[in-house]
Amino acid sequence: MSFLNIDSVKNRTFDAIVVGSGISGGWAAKELTDKGLRTLVLERGRDVKHITDYPTTMMNPWEFEHLGQLPKAIKDANPIVSRCYAFNEDAAHFFVKDAEHPYVQEKPFDWIRGYQVGGKSLMWARGTQRWSEQDFDGPARDGFAVDWPIRYADLAPWYSHVEKFAGISGNRDGIPQLPDGEFLPPHEMSCVEKHFSEQTAKHYNNTRPIIIGRCAHLTKPQPIHYQQGRGQCQNRSLCQRGCPYGGYFSSNSSTLPWAQKSGKMTLQPDSVVHSIIFDEKKNKATGVRVIDAHTNQMTEYYAKIIFLNAATMNTNLILLNSKSHRFPTGFGNDNGLLGKYLAFHNFRTTISAEYEGFLDSTSEGIRPNSSYIPRFRNFFKQETDFLRGYAAGFGSTRMLDNDLSGIGEDLKTNLTAKKYGNWRVGSHMMGETIPKESNYVTLDSNLKDTWGIPQLKISVSYDDNDEKMIVDFHEQMTEMLTKAGFKNVKTHDVPSKAPGLDIHEMGGVRMGKDPKTSMLNKWNQFHNCKNVFVTDGACMTSTSTQNPSLTFMAITARAADHAVKELRKGNL
Amino acid sequence: MVKILPAYLYLYTQKLQINLILIMQRRSAIKNLTLAVGGLVSLPAWASRWTPDSIGKVSTSVVSEDNQMILAEIVETIIPETSTPGAKSLKVNQFIMRMVNDCYGEPVQSNFKKGLTLIDDLAKQSYGKAFTSCDALQKADVFNKMRKSDDTSAKQFTNMVKNLTIQGYMNSEYVLVNLLNYNMAPGFYHGCVPIGK
Numbered sequence: 001m002s003f004l005n006i007d008s009v010k011n012r013t014f015d016a017i018v019v020g021s022g023i024s025g026g027w028a029a030k031e032l033t034d035k036g037l038r039t040l041v042l043e044r045g046r047d048v049k050h051i052t053d054y055p056t057t058m059m060n061p062w063e064f065e066h067l068g069q070l071p072k073a074i075k076d077a078n079p080i081v082s083r084c085y086a087f088n089e090d091a092a093h094f095f096v097k098d099a100e101h102p103y104v105q106e107k108p109f110d111w112i113r114g115y116q117v118g119g120k121s122l123m124w125a126r127g128t129q130r131w132s133e134q135d136f137d138g139p140a141r142d143g144f145a146v147d148w149p150i151r152y153a154d155l156a157p158w159y160s161h162v163e164k165f166a167g168i169s170g171n172r173d174g175i176p177q178l179p180d181g182e183f184l185p186p187h188e189m190s191c192v193e194k195h196f197s198e199q200t201a202k203h204y205n206n207t208r209p210i211i212i213g214r215c216a217h218l219t220k221p222q223p224i225h226y227q228q229g230r231g232q233c234q235n236r237s238l239c240q241r242g243c244p245y246g247g248y249f250s251s252n253s254s255t256l257p258w259a260q261k262s263g264k265m266t267l268q269p270d271s272v273v274h275s276i277i278f279d280e281k282k283n284k285a286t287g288v289r290v291i292d293a294h295t296n297q298m299t300e301y302y303a304k305i306i307f308l309n310a311a312t313m314n315t316n317l318i319l320l321n322s323k324s325h326r327f328p329t330g331f332g333n334d335n336g337l338l339g340k341y342l343a344f345h346n347f348r349t350t351i352s353a354e355y356e357g358f359l360d361s362t363s364e365g366i367r368p369n370s371s372y373i374p375r376f377r378n379f380f381k382q383e384t385d386f387l388r389g390y391a392a393g394f395g396s397t398r399m400l401d402n403d404l405s406g407i408g409e410d411l412k413t414n415l416t417a418k419k420y421g422n423w424r425v426g427s428h429m430m431g432e433t434i435p436k437e438s439n440y441v442t443l444d445s446n447l448k449d450t451w452g453i454p455q456l457k458i459s460v461s462y463d464d465n466d467e468k469m470i471v472d473f474h475e476q477m478t479e480m481l482t483k484a485g486f487k488n489v490k491t492h493d494v495p496s497k498a499p500g501l502d503i504h505e506m507g508g509v510r511m512g513k514d515p516k517t518s519m520l521n522k523w524n525q526f527h528n529c530k531n532v533f534v535t536d537g538a539c540m541t542s543t544s545t546q547n548p549s550l551t552f553m554a555i556t557a558r559a560a561d562h563a564v565k566e567l568r569k570g571n572l
Numbered sequence: 573m574v575k576i577l578p579a580y581l582y583l584y585t586q587k588l589q590i591n592l593i594l595i596m597q598r599r600s601a602i603k604n605l606t607l608a609v610g611g612l613v614s615l616p617a618w619a620s621r622w623t624p625d626s627i628g629k630v631s632t633s634v635v636s637e638d639n640q641m642i643l644a645e646i647v648e649t650i651i652p653e654t655s656t657p658g659a660k661s662l663k664v665n666q667f668i669m670r671m672v673n674d675c676y677g678e679p680v681q682s683n684f685k686k687g688l689t690l691i692d693d694l695a696k697q698s699y700g701k702a703f704t705s706c707d708a709l710q711k712a713d714v715f716n717k718m719r720k721s722d723d724t725s726a727k728q729f730t731n732m733v734k735n736l737t738i739q740g741y742m743n744s745e746y747v748l749v750n751l752l753n754y755n756m757a758p759g760f761y762h763g764c765v766p767i768g769k
Contacts, residue, residue, distance in 0.1 A: 062744055194764075237759070365759055
């Protein structure tokens with residue numbers, strides 16, 4: 001495409017381009033504008049303004065036509081997204097419908113997406129744990145994937161940096177599995193959760209800590225949060241609707257308005273990035289091609305540096321579609337590894353049990369969080385016949401045991417009387433999966449999307465290591481619960497639950513030390529094109545067991561800092 | 573620009589204001605006040621007060637108006653008016669109709685229609701009059717007969733209606749606010765409190 005109008009080109013030229021406005025794109029926007037760069041943020045979806053565009057946020061339960069359930073016609077038309085736990089009447093408008101952006105499943109994979117300003121940061125589950133030294137050491141120690149080019153010490157100051165701004169609630173537990181962070185006050189554990197924690201500490205010699213979850217909630221806002229226009233979390237637990245108080249962290253409530261205030265950000269919704277423009281003479285990327293989501297018109301935008309934060313799968317898609325004379329099989333793809341070594345978190349199974357003690361107590365109210373069991377398997381050394389391990393969420397509630405068998409006045413009285421039954425606990429596994437060459441994404445050679453871009457073909461599945469880990473989770477959790485006096489322990493594996501519903505897909509553009517075996521260097525730059533950075537889930541070399549968003553934030557802030565330093569040195 | 577949105581997406585404006593005023597009262601620092609006021613200023617232009625009837629008229633495409641009257645009497649039989657409102661005056665029957673119309677497929681809808689005819693037939697058999705003309709004890713007797721019958725489809729019908737009645741009643745504004753002390757915000761969580769306090 002040639003542009004004769006010099007002014008037009010000037011208007012489309014920025015210091016930096018950020019592709020995507022979700023959790024990592026928002027951070028790239030904030031960090032780059034904080035450092036004075038004129039930054040264009042491209043978002044493929046519609047605009048969603050903080051508070052104004054949260055249409056259901058103040059609705060009471062009785063104000064929903066179907067009390068939260070979605071009509072059958074919507075579920076039938078959207079089998080994939082309907083399997084997502086949060087796709088309900090109150091937040092369905094934040095999820096991509098199946099037909100809006102089709103993809104090819106070479107193997108079953110439920111790809112859950114949020115196309116709007118803020119991306120999935122609006123509906124995320126807000127768990128935020130740091131990685132440990134042992135997580136970054138993992139691939140090298142256990143001989144899978146490639147060695148991470150960074151270690152915990154490289155990221156620790158950046159974890160602190162993002163935690164202070166985002167606001168992370170947690171307890172300083174002092175455990176090696178999850179290094180402590182910059183915490184706001186923690187949520188409370190229930191009596192039964194504390195009991196399980198104490199019993200497990202005793203029975204396993206303090207090697208299996210159970211703690212309160214760490215999460216992105218303002219349990220006690222600090223001046224930095226008020227400056228963002230955010231306030232105290234109200235414990236409503238209606239987060240997926242968007243929070244009018246800014247009680248939890250999202251791009252919409254935090255990083256994007258911050259970047260906007262700098263006057264340096266241009267936020268452009270409805271802009272589908274087609275590909276990266278590579279200039280062979282300059283031997284670097286010069287910008288991106290963007291398709292207007294509504295008019296289908298293509299426009300080029302230019303910048304000195306480009307941050308890709310389109311979320312794992314779409315970052316892979318854009319790179320695979322960025323074909324040039326220099327990179328005929330996709331951007332930076334000299335080693336043929338682009339799109340490969342994808343991994344996820346194994347969320348296939350859960351366990352439940354009852355506890356017959358603490359019958360004179362209950363928990364009251366709502367907690368937008370749960371307790372958490374950090375990984376204990378194979379942590380310091382290899383102990384089992386499978387690699388790595390799993391973390392788990394852990395929650396409890398006092399069951400009501402009212403007699404609801406009849407009808408009439410008795411039923412009516414029993415419904416609102418509180419006759420308490422046993423405590424009930426539940427836990428869901430979050431297993432580390434091993435990135436493999438055989439788990440990959442490619443472009444379909446025939447099918448295209450609405451914008452003429454090839455559809456993504458996903459080929460990701462569980463393996464033998466995942467199956468063994470599920471068995472071990474059942475055995476170990478059953479043993480731990482039984483030792484702590486829990487009864488009626490039941491496991492609930494759902495083998496038909498496809499990967500993807502964890503919404504923790506990672507990899508495809510992994511970091512590493514060697515350009516022959518990895519795509520990105522330790523600063524998230526392409527080994528062979530230093531002015532393009534990938535700092536969303538696509539950059540991940542391995543997955544560990546932690547909810548990944550906090551690590552994406554820290555990696556993004558670190559890479560942005562490096563990018564600006566290099567830019568000032570004239571190296572980019 | 574005013575956006576056109578379905579009725580169920582409208583905000584309960586007044587509640588939002590009350591909540592933000594609550595925040596203001598709870599905080600002393602002036603910047604917090606600014607925050608709360610900021611929240612008020614940016615209230616969406618399209619927000620309007622929700623009323624129980626604005627949810628919309630229930631369609632009669634699946635179940636006729638007459639049979640919907642039978643449903644209203646069934647929900648009242650399951651959860652009757654006492655010193656507090658029953659399921660009928662809380663319009664739980666309308667909720668059930670919305671669920672049947674929108675959230676279930678044809679087989680369930682047919683069985684639901686069939687059940688309404690069946691319960692009327694059973695009333696005529698037992699008491700020589702329409703279900704809606706029976707007194708409260710007679711209605712309960714007819715519903716219980718159907719619940720305990722060996723007929724699978726009758727059982728499915730009564731189970732479904734009973735479960736939806738409980739769901740609609742327990743989530744009604746009256747029950748949540750007046751009987752269960754529902755308060756959207758500020759919320760709280762206490763991990764361990766003595767029961768009965």
